[in-house]
Amino acid sequence: MRQFVETGLVALDLANTWDEYLAEPERLPDVGALRAFCEELAEPFPSPSPSPSSSSSSLPSPSPSPSPSPSRVLAGRGPSEDDLEAVRAVRDRLRAVLSREPAERTRALARWAEELPIRVTIDEADGAPRQRLSAAEGVTLAERLAVRSVAELLDIAASGDWDRLRLCAAGPCKDAFVDRSRPGKRQFCSTRCANRAHAATSRARRR
Template identity: 35%
Template sequence: MTFAPDTVQSLHSAIALVNTAEPREALFSLEDLDRFHADYGYTGRYDRTTDELNAVRELRPRLRGLLTSTRDETVRLANRVFRETKAVPQLVRHGSFDWHIHAVEPNAPLTRRLLVETAMAVADVVRGNELDRLRICAAGDCQRLVLDLSRNHSRRFCSTTCGSRVGVAAYRERQRRNPAK
């Protein structure tokens, strides 16, 4: 299934944000938040305060729940976000982005916009019956999230580092079990 560009962008940004907490904190400073904000093309209100940075950090577990829950739980969590934020979907166009959906005003706090955009994206994933595209990295010691947009649903790892580490470990285990004679 192909998702709308704003859905893909929201999923990528939410997963990147959640993954800043794993395996260790990577959202230390306002400069880190600046990079995230710029990398994912956020527009609208951006206070750039320590309070905002802390609020974004505190939002990550809630986003993780939206991205990793069962279908029924994801629907419940997304609907709660829509109710709490009084989300009203609107088509908008700004900057280099063509028509896409926003559901809160651009002057809403960054955390509210992040939360609603993630809930909107997850709603598309649920409607497309594609929740299996959101998963936890297959490396046993990694808890980072993965967005699998591959045609054959084959992406298993959050990064080439995790994939390589698992591959090397499997190779070493095979060598240990079947030493060359």
């Protein structure tokens, strides 16, 4: 079974959780798989809402316990079926953006960004201010993944690799990848798909 983290970018790894190469393309079949995806990408789950009784209680608060580590925070919470459905919808939108040619992809990305709860923050890098995009407070898991995907795609564009962002040419695979080879002519997402495509071409020639 493939791991979810193959590039470290939600924008690509989420898109590739639908894999036409597999007999069963859906790699997020349930909330357990979504939990595993989030843990691999270090994306925390939404905090559970406090119950009305706990927020309005007049009993004295217990002494604070030590803050749990990030891994324990992830392990103690979990996505819901609603989260799963919403994340799959984000994946569909992401794959629709990635499937376009670079110029139209830019316009599709801009339209998507306008719909998302994005906030702009400024941090420092090498003594200079740097603009960063992040999700607004209190948004859903799917919205956070969408904002993170948009920010990562903008980083890919800023690095000069927008034209090298492609979908695998070895049908039925449509995995997304960034071609960072020197010639910039790579067509396949992996050696697996390259070998499969070359084998299919060789068989066709022998017919």
